[in-house]
Amino acid sequence: MYAFDIERPTRLTDAVKLLSDATDSQLIAGGQTLIPTLKQRLAMPERLVSLGAVDEIKGICTGDDGALCIGGGTTHADVAAGAGAYPALAGLAANIGDPAVRNRGTIGGSLANNDPSACYPSAVLASGATVVTNARQIAADDFFDGLFATNLEEGEIITEVRFPVPDAAAYMKFEQPASRFALVGVFVARFSGGVRIAVTGASEEGVFRWSEAEAALAGNFSAGALDGLSLSGDGMISDLHGSGDYRAHLISVMTRRAVAAA
CATH class of the missing domain: 3.30.465.10 (Uridine Diphospho-n-acetylenolpyruvylglucosamine Reductase; domain 3)
Structure with a gap:
């Protein structure tokens, strides 16, 4: 680690003011991402503003x-x-x-x-x-x-x-066993006005909605409605845990499981 100041305001207004008072301040909430980042010197703010005591x-x-x-x-x-x-x-x-x-x-x-x-x-x-x-x-x-x-x-x-609380929903995650982060995670939510599906862990662009699957499930909310649907591995994350094609395949699998669970 390195030397930095830390402030622990108890009110939101004070936290906002502390952030605006200094040019090199950074928020810290639970610190589960920021602390490892600081240890590796990937970020080196002069002051941390902790939200841990802001009960509101x-x-x-x-x-x-x-x-x-x-x-x-x-x-x-x-x-x-x-x-x-x-x-x-x-x-x-x-x-x-x-x-x-x-x-x-x-x-x-x-x-x-x-x-x-x-x-x-x-x-x-x-x-x-x-x-x-x-x-x-x-x-x-x-x-x-x-x-x-x-x-x-x-x-x-x-x-x-x-x-908003949907009529039915489920989340299915295929996790990396050491970190428990999602190699692919799919959240399916069915509302009276339609279905929304969001995918995490897979795309190089971050979390995204799978609109084709949403349309297929709008009229028939069952895993069978997804038959024949798939995604390309292009643009998917490829690393030592799995290729882009592997993650694309997992999206289809986890979506079907989430629909069945919902």
């Missing part, structure tokens, strides 16, 4: 419109325990990493980092959720912007994520 962005509730509202500072473990109104989301959170990661990592931190193999982005995109910051509301379809990139502005903090 933690917790789970049901909004007036029936949406499940989860504070950006809520840990994976608390989502797993408290998102019973959305079982697929609770199940996704329960299988992130290991107990140490689940009790420190937060949903807001995961979404702001937008790791290409993270689980939450698929849930947010498939659910058509709304990401709420200290400044505005961002629709899921407008939030993600490629690998490790989002449309958050400098100094914006995720305060809440609002999930």
Whole structure:
């Protein structure tokens, strides 16, 4: 590690002010991604602004419109325990990493980092959720912007994520056994107005929707409706864990499993 200052504000307004006061400040939520990054000197901010003591962005509730509202500072473990109104989301959170990661990592931190193999982005995109910051509301379809990139502005903090609860949903993940990150993860959500499918872990462009499968399932929500559908390995991540063609094949397999589970 290296020398840096750390601030622990207790109010959101103070956190926003601390970020704007210095030119080289960086937010830290659960630190499950940032701390390893600092250790490797891939990032070297002069000051960290911790959100760990900002209680106003933690917790789970049901909004007036029936949406499940989860504070950006809520840990994976608390989502797993408290998102019973959305079982697929609770199940996704329960299988992130290991107990140490689940009790420190937060949903807001995961979404702001937008790791290409993270689980939450698929849930947010498939659910058509709304990401709420200290400044505005961002629709899921407008939030993600490629690998490790989002449309958050400098100094914006995720305060809440609002999930419409679908009629049926499931998440299926084919994980890398050491890291438990998704080689491919598929989240399927069926609403009265249609079906949304989001894929994580596979594409070089980050999380994406599989529109052809959505159209096929709109009139017949069964695994059989996906017969004959496939994706190309072009543009898929290829590494020591699997080729692009392998990941493309896994998307079809995991989508069928998610539909059957839903």
